[in-house]
Amino acid sequence: DQQVKQNSPSLSVQEGRISILNCDYTNSMFDYFLWYKKYPAEGPTFLISISSIKDKNEDGRFTVFLNKSAKHLSLHIVPSQPGDSAVYFCAASSQTGANNLFFGTGTRLTVIP
């Protein structure tokens, strides 16, 4: 049972435009959310996170939005750059649950120069 879902396996965006990656979750106990980025032949690297007490967190070109009522979060990248081309994983955890992250299946972002 996939508790974290990324329904878009891939996304293509022109350089300079906005990239929006979406993620849905089913477990209402999740209270901390993260995005990881993965380049080929490398492990995932942490990108940005958000606690459930917030609805937005921004770090440079990257902003994560959380809609708790809809159990939905999104990652916005503005402006998109060719170096952003990678697979993006959404992950969620619960303070009251086991000490592990639940990952989505990833979205492959391609930024076209």
Next chain:
Amino acid sequence: DSGVTQTPKHLITATGQRVTLRCSPRSGDLSVYWYQQSLDQGLQFLIQYYNGEERAKGNILERFSAQQFPDLHSELNLSSLELGDSALYFCASSVIPGPNEKLFFGSGTQLSVL
């Protein structure tokens, strides 16, 4: 470079065999996690260790086992291998265990079971 080292990078073996995957965490990190990524699947949590002790268990098969040694490196043992065990296995580490801890991942071991 995340500072997490996984060996080997690639492993090809046959069904029924046993393999050992090795992970050295970042210097100073006490917690080690193992994840499995199968084709078109997200990263599935297998098991977590903290300072040598098992901390949490996820979807780890009984044919799989792991341990963390006194020097904090960890090994994941996969036995009676099946075709479906072919996957990318990641190790990650963090300073302490915790649901909000940022994980640092190694580059993975690609296991192919033929």
